[in-house]
Amino acid sequence: MDFFLHPTEGTRTPVGHTATDQAGSGGLTATEHRLGNGLRLVLSEDHLTPVVAVCLWYDVGSRYEVKGRTGLAHLFEHLMFQGSAQVKGNGHFELVQGAGGSLNGTTSFERTNYFETMPAHQLELALWLEADRMGSLLAALDQESLDNQRAVVKNERRQSYDNVPYGTAFERIAALVYPDGHPYHHTPIGSMADLDAATLDDARAFFRANYAPNNAVLAVVGDIDPQQTIAWAERYFGSIPPFDGKVPPRDGALPDIIGQELRQEIEEEVPARALMEGYRLPRDGTPECDAAELATVVLGHGLSSRLYNRLVRRDRTAISADFGLLRLTGAPSLGWLDVKAAGGAGLGEIGAAVDEELARLGAEAPTAEEMERAQALLERDWLDRLSTVIGRANELCRYTMLFGDPRLAFTAVDRISAVTGEQVRAVAAARLRPDNRAVLAYEPVTPGDRAAGAAGGPAGTDGGDGQQEDGQRKGAGQ
């Protein structure tokens, strides 16, 4: 089957492209509506291909979880595919796929999303399915499906984190950058012990508190008739009651700077030395966050970044150097540098070179060519994101839920283009510093000599069908 591979929340975040000066795409527009029960509906027409995306964001993610129940938001996401009042068992999957559609869900720190991409003439079915589970999941939820999906999620954790080299790096970094007790200290996959401890009552309470129309945004993008779509949304979602008792997430505010370097030396059965660094960066929605993203691109995105040129091409101490940004709104964003060492190179010389490059960027603004390159790469990321109906629907949900205006999705490139080299320098000087990072230094050991480490979970996770988020931007080509 075709997995939906579009980068979603947690991968490199947007950047914009000017939706107003269309080229072939005809100029993107979006309209916003609100049902009586508080459900926000965003519509965007595109009649070039007979397809449609339905994307539903719920304002709940792992940051809402409490100690002892980590992983609940994601486990719950799996349960959303296990049937509801009018949909038996795996009917959600069967009906969508049988209609020629594809579907999935993902969970991150800040939100949970569900989506269907359908041939345009099957839109009504997707809306009916989403409404049925929003309004009646508890009619079908039982111990058997909880136990089954708990086992599936534990195998997801093993497959994606515990049984792959460096698999637990992300949860280690998050646990250091966001201190104990902070809502982002643990990642969405959760711990094995907490997954075991989750009860049916936990799941029911979680559903009641979060899966209500006034806590969601529904985007429908593609070959649609807007009036008909609004009428269907009203028909299927309109009678679902709102929930007024939602408890806001714990406060994620933190000082801009960690204040010291937090370092873990990790001896594991990994195939090569690796240096990973996590930085506290400005929150999404600020010009400083856009500047920070450009800084990470200048330093470590693509195959002609400063760190790639320095470590891989010139010093030849590394085989890869990638700097990603996980944009967050409820806490400082997370910058994540990942360097895999070349054969004989030591982490000391790599770290020293990284520090030199960070300091150089803090002292001296990038050149005009470097800014052109970084802005062009981010514009390209955004064009990729907008090239599918589901990519557009996801961005519209994001900007509606997190910033209150879907149209901000269409001006993100303008914001990136407005950043100056001096702003990039300033954010690098302020944030990309040794006293503002968590460092993982991986040293390979042979089997049987394994050191124990912290536990946690990944950035975002799959959905009902195996999609995952990797907390970082995808590599570029080659």
Add this chain to the structure above:
Amino acid sequence: MTDAAVTMDFHPRPGPGPAKPWAFPVPERGALASGLAVLRSHRPGQQVVAVEISLGVPLDAEPHGLDGIAAIMVDGLSQGTATYTAEEFTAELERCGATLGAHADYLGARVSLEVPASRLPRALGLLAEALHAPTFPAGEIERLVSNRLDEIPIELANPGRRAAKQLAQELFPASTRLSRPRRGTEETVARIDAAEVRAFYQAHVHPTAAAAVVAGDLTGIDLDAVLADTLGGWTGDGPQPPPPAPVAAGGEGRVVIVDRPGAVQTQLLIGRVGPDRHDPVWPALVLGTYCLGGTLTSRLDRVLREEKGYTYGVRASQQVLQSPALPAAGASVLAISGSVDTASTGPALADLWTVLRTLAAEGLTETERDTAVQNLVGVAPLRYEQAASVADTLADQVEQHLPDDYQAQLYARLAETGVAAATAAVVAAFPADGLATILVGDASEIGAPVQALGIGEVKVVKG
């Protein structure tokens, strides 16, 4: 506890509206004066244009003992040209917002460019330079070789990659290129140097053996003029690659455990040699394989994931490895893959074999077949939304010596395939007593339970 569940108004499940037609685009074919074949596909709205250059250099062309040189050569195309150093070339490309990928596979080598339409001419100029004027500087090639040597252990640490390497070794005779990794081994890669790479390039890379595919929104672009100004400068001639030798399919059931002490999961890869797309069975095979393991409601995951919780997901698939113009020498790998927790390895394999035996005994149902057709045909417009996926499939068709309308016709053929044909194809593809099973996991934990299953002789190799 159904209180909160029933306060909404329920409506009957809606049916579909009238379907709108969609067809996979058949490209417009032409050629440049140099002999380079050009396939173009205008995809309205797709502002990122995809260009695939199929070089027509199969891995069979690699000199003996230099496995991996094709991959180093295509990577090396962007590591220095007559005009630019490696760093300058990549920076120029990235200032266009472009990405350039290179890939060497059994079927052929490929260079893939993606770039916003507004900067297509500039990026195509760079691509043309990489194709006709690469310098393969000794220092850069040495770096690519050394990076590759560092990457090999990292890849093999991944249980899925390790399993794939072992399966190729099990399915194909050691004398064939198919039995060995695409990008070579530590031993063969270490022998590659710039002189060898240049010689390989000169012998095999020329426009008369190649094809260019361009897909995307071409509104306002005079593509003929742009191509003439850019790829038109790439000239030369040389031999066409020889067709591959036929591969024997079949073999007894056998099991190889790649030992990973302490692994919390076992990676499964269960496979067999199959036909290529020229074989008339292909649509039935695609259909039957989907019913077996295409999604989480297919037969395998219905049991292994949704009933037992042994896995995050098990999939069945097919991948073509050679596909000459003349039939009979085509080959693919048909495989079931996934991972299960260590303790469940024996029970999961027992269930998996029960699924295969039940399928062989009872066949697929009409409902399964119908659902599979509706999905495989229905998702086509979604699967091909982006220009890059269209270009990739068109380039696959070229490499596999298929007609330009192959994919367009495939959907009609899938829709015509009945349940009996789909059953026969998938049962022949996955015979319960004729599969090579690779298990990457803890041999001390899984060895005995696997032995007890009787699915073939069990051999243990080092991880």
